[in-house]
Amino acid sequence: MEDPMDGQTAFRSTTRHMLKESKTYASQTLMGGLSGFESPIGLDRRDRIRALRTGDIGFVHSWDINTSVDGPGTRMTVFMSGCPLRCQYCQNPDTWKMRDGKPVYLEAMVRKVERYADLFKATGGGITFSGGESMMQPAFVSRVFHEAKAMGVHTCLDTSGFLNRNYTDAMIDDIDLCLLDVKSGDPDTYERVTGGILQPTIDFGRRLAKRGKKIWVRFVLVPGLTDDEENVDKVARICRSFGDAVEHIDVLPFHQLGRPKWHELRIPYPLEDQKGPSKACKDRVREQFESYGFRVY
Numbered sequence: 001m002e003d004p005m006d007g008q009t010a011f012r013s014t015t016r017h018m019l020k021e022s023k024t025y026a027s028q029t030l031m032g033g034l035s036g037f038e039s040p041i042g043l044d045r046r047d048r049i050r051a052l053r054t055g056d057i058g059f060v061h062s063w064d065i066n067t068s069v070d071g072p073g074t075r076m077t078v079f080m081s082g083c084p085l086r087c088q089y090c091q092n093p094d095t096w097k098m099r100d101g102k103p104v105y106l107e108a109m110v111r112k113v114e115r116y117a118d119l120f121k122a123t124g125g126g127i128t129f130s131g132g133e134s135m136m137q138p139a140f141v142s143r144v145f146h147e148a149k150a151m152g153v154h155t156c157l158d159t160s161g162f163l164n165r166n167y168t169d170a171m172i173d174d175i176d177l178c179l180l181d182v183k184s185g186d187p188d189t190y191e192r193v194t195g196g197i198l199q200p201t202i203d204f205g206r207r208l209a210k211r212g213k214k215i216w217v218r219f220v221l222v223p224g225l226t227d228d229e230e231n232v233d234k235v236a237r238i239c240r241s242f243g244d245a246v247e248h249i250d251v252l253p254f255h256q257l258g259r260p261k262w263h264e265l266r267i268p269y270p271l272e273d274q275k276g277p278s279k280a281c282k283d284r285v286r287e288q289f290e291s292y293g294f295r296v297y
């Protein structure tokens with residue numbers, strides 16, 4: 001039976017950030033084999049849509065165990081497939097289509113969280129849903145989070161917030177931390193960068209704040225695209241509207257590590273010759289955010 005989380009193709013390791021323990025742990029996980037992730041077979045299209053709606057199954061691109069990348073401590077990060085945005089700087093265009101992911105049973109995912117629960121608690125880690133866009137499969141993600149919270153496991157949602165309306169307040173209550181991508185502060189720039197609209201991100205951030213959740217903001221700095229001083233100021237003002245919820249802002253300098261995937265998928269890559277930001281540009285943006293009182297990484 002096909003197991004989407006069994007084997008190297010489904011296993012991604014963020015080695016450049018990993019500490020030794022988690023690297024060892026990751027390799028143990030690989031070598032130990034992974035049981036309980038049978039893909040549902042024999043489901044017709046209607047069954048799948050129903051199971052997706054209820055959260056009985058989720059479409060998963062891949063997963064990994066990492067440390068200090070997608071939230072605090074050692075984490076299991078699950079990359080859900082499907083994304084409604086088309087960011088020019090996307091590093092994972094292979095996650096865009098939900099149908100390219102593999103279906104995983106809710107119970108199997110919950111059992112996996114349970115198996116690692118002690119490790120998560122010992123390291124202050126937990127489970128992170130990322131993507132693609134994690135909010136595209138709200139029932140599956142929120143049900144796993146609900147079970148994780150019942151086990152005392154920390155939960156983190158990595159999202160653009162673009163699908164704000166997919167998430168109910170009750171679902172938000174099971175999120176401990178949100179890694180919120182504020183991709184631009186200026187609505188026109190946001191649309192140019194992502195193909196989507198900015199307002200849902202703002203709305204989602206405010207809902208998180210209102211319900212006492214913590215936010216780590218992520219902002220990708222691309223020279224000539226997102227680095228405009230006024231745009232950065234607008235991002236800072238949006239973050240300020242989230243109040244004390246924002247613990248810090250990650251300024252992520254653009255790089256070209258995602259380019260090969262665009263080529264492999266034969267998708268025209270808009271940033272083919274784009275350079276990363278200079279030190280002066282990074283310093284200026286950092287100072288801008290700091291001038292609003294934010295801690296910046």
Ligand code: SF4
Pocket residue numbers: 083084085086087089090091092093095131132133160
């Ligand atoms: S939201 Fe993330 S996955 Fe979706 S296109 Fe943008 S960078 Fe890529």
